[in-house]
Amino acid sequence: MKVNQADLYIIDYKYSSWSMRGWLVLKLAGVDFKLHHFLSNKPDFPEKVLKASPSKKVPTVHLTVEGIEEPVIVWDSLSITEWACEFSKQFGLTTNKLWPEFWLDRAIARSAVSEMHSGFMALRDKFPFNVLTQREFKEKWRVAQVDTDVSRITALWSECRAQFEATRGNARYGPQAQGNVRDDGYLFGEFGIVDAFFAPIVFRIKNYSLSVTDEYSLKYIKLITDNELVKEWVACAIEEDDYIEEFEAPFK
Incomplete structure (x- = not known):
């Protein structure tokens, strides 16, 4: 059955983390879509x-x-992601590695995406997504559960990266793990779905100046914010000129 058109519905570029994820995934998958914002x-x-x-x-x-x-x-x-991957693969829409090539890496990447999708509620509740406004952290904002979330997130990034490095080029995992996988420094080499899902988390950590000290997490935050698709989203947020008082006032 032929899909004649795909229409993506999103809200505020500045404040909607889930809209950002859906938009990034469709862009990454090479899906041509009409945008409704x-x-x-x-x-x-x-x-x-x-x-x-x-x-x-x-x-x-x-x-x-x-x-x-x-x-x-x-x-x-998540459903949009799975549809986009299947649709993109069926019609050869992109050469981007949406999920890691090796099955073991892919299993860990899917687990990380699922944990992100359902978890880190303290961070999400305390620090609303805001892709533009950067603030210096104030001690009165500190919540123990948020510190726990951030620690788990950075540990998860390191675990994903360690998994990728352990399998890449390792003969015992077979030819699939030794493929020509480009390593751009992201969680599994190339910017993929797992990175698209963590991109809004990166902006929460960066823009509220939450404490991150390990070398890889600092590098990863810069990689995400410098990514061309991510910068395109940020540019849309700047052009949008949106302001919602309830998201801004508590942090003035």
């Missing part, structure tokens, strides 16, 4: 998001499929 502080937002998503959350993708009258709606970032 809403600001969540506008009066017509509830009506627009209800039409876009059965869960009233974004991102969502609407697929216009030949032979099906109504759009097929794919919602939730």
Whole structure:
């Protein structure tokens, strides 16, 4: 069945971490899509998001499929990711390594993405995603659970990287692990889905000046913020000129 069009629905570039993940994944997968962008502080937002998503959350993708009258709606970032990977592979849309090539690396990458998708709630609750505004950390913001989350995140980054380095070029894992995998320094060499999912976390750590000291995490934060797709998202946030008081006021 032919997909005639994919429509991606997102909200605020500046404040929506899940929108960023969905957008990055589709870009990375080489999916051609029509973008629908809403600001969540506008009066017509509830009506627009209800039409876009059965869960009233974004991102969502609407697929216009030949032979099906109504759009097929794919919602939730993980579901969108799996669809985009399958669609991209089926039609050869990109040469990007969406998931790691070696099965063991791929299993760890999927576990890391799943943990990110469902975890780190203290960090997410205390420090709302804000891709633009950088602040100097204040001690009154400190929460023990956030420190625990950040420690786990940086440990997870190191574990992913160690897994990649252990398998890359190791003959005992067979030819698949010895493939021509480019190492750009990301968690599994090339910028992939696991990095797209952690990109908003990087901005939470960086823009609230949360304490990170290990060498790889500092390098990884710079890699993510310097990534061309990530910079494209940030440029959209600058152009958007969005401001939501409830996300900004507690940190002034």
